[in-house]
Amino acid sequence: MKKILMIVASFRKNSFNRQLAEAVGELFRGKAEVKILEYGDVPLFNQDMEFPTPEAVGRVREEVLSSDGIWIFSPEYNSKTPGVLKNLLDWLSRPVTETAGSRESAVRGKCVTVSSVAGKSAGAGVRKDLSELLSKMSMNVVYGEGCGIALGSDAFSTGKMDLSEEEINMFRAQAEELLRAAGQMI
Numbered sequence: 001m002k003k004i005l006m007i008v009a010s011f012r013k014n015s016f017n018r019q020l021a022e023a024v025g026e027l028f029r030g031k032a033e034v035k036i037l038e039y040g041d042v043p044l045f046n047q048d049m050e051f052p053t054p055e056a057v058g059r060v061r062e063e064v065l066s067s068d069g070i071w072i073f074s075p076e077y078n079s080k081t082p083g084v085l086k087n088l089l090d091w092l093s094r095p096v097t098e099t100a101g102s103r104e105s106a107v108r109g110k111c112v113t114v115s116s117v118a119g120k121s122a123g124a125g126v127r128k129d130l131s132e133l134l135s136k137m138s139m140n141v142v143y144g145e146g147c148g149i150a151l152g153s154d155a156f157s158t159g160k161m162d163l164s165e166e167e168i169n170m171f172r173a174q175a176e177e178l179l180r181a182a183g184q185m186i
């Protein structure tokens with residue numbers, strides 16, 4: 001079974017993006033193994049600290065290397081990518097060993113797709129920003145700028161997000177595209 005690694009770009013306890021990642025995870029049931037990456041212990045990137053590789057960085061690299069595809073769920077901060085995710089991606093864009101060539105990263109060539117739960121924009125800004133950034137990191141960006149959800153005021157007041165049938169189908173199509181790109185027959 002293929003392995004899908006989900007990366008949520010919000011550490012908020014009731015994160016809507018995490019709620020979406022969990023709901024999307026259900027769509028893979030029986031089709032792929034899904035795991036949400038925990039990376040709150042990854043240090044702020046500092047080139048002086050790259051080698052020896054910090055333990056948390058080594059662990060997230062291993063999780064990325066052993067996955068067949070990655071799905072990023074990100075809020076939109078000021079129309080762009082939140083700092084916690086940019087920090088993780090900067091680490092992941094770097095060579096895995098001191099002697100490796102500058103292009104030998106854990107993410108090079110890996111399939112990746114993006115989604116966002118945000119305000120009115122449905123995360124159009126962050127999804128565009130991320131698809132450009134991930135392409136720059138030589139990742140295989142699947143499903144273009146991905147799908148987004150524009151939260152209504154009711155979700156902000158209850159802290160809970162309910163997905164419509166139409167939204168579930170939208171993410172199902174994205175999931176199938178990711179699995180296909182990862183080499184799984186649908």
Ligand SMILES: Cc1cc2nc3c(=O)[nH]c(=O)nc-3n(C[C@H](O)[C@H](O)[C@H](O)COP(=O)(O)O)c2cc1C
Nearest residue numbers: 010012015016017075076077078079118119120121
């Ligand atoms: C610093 C900051 C900047 C934000 N900027 C935007 C923005 O540019 N566009 C938007 O739609 N939402 C913006 N938001 C709202 C978040 O995208 C929204 O609250 C999202 O649901 C947070 O994701 P989470 O629930 O997964 O933490 C911003 C929120 C914060 C904290």
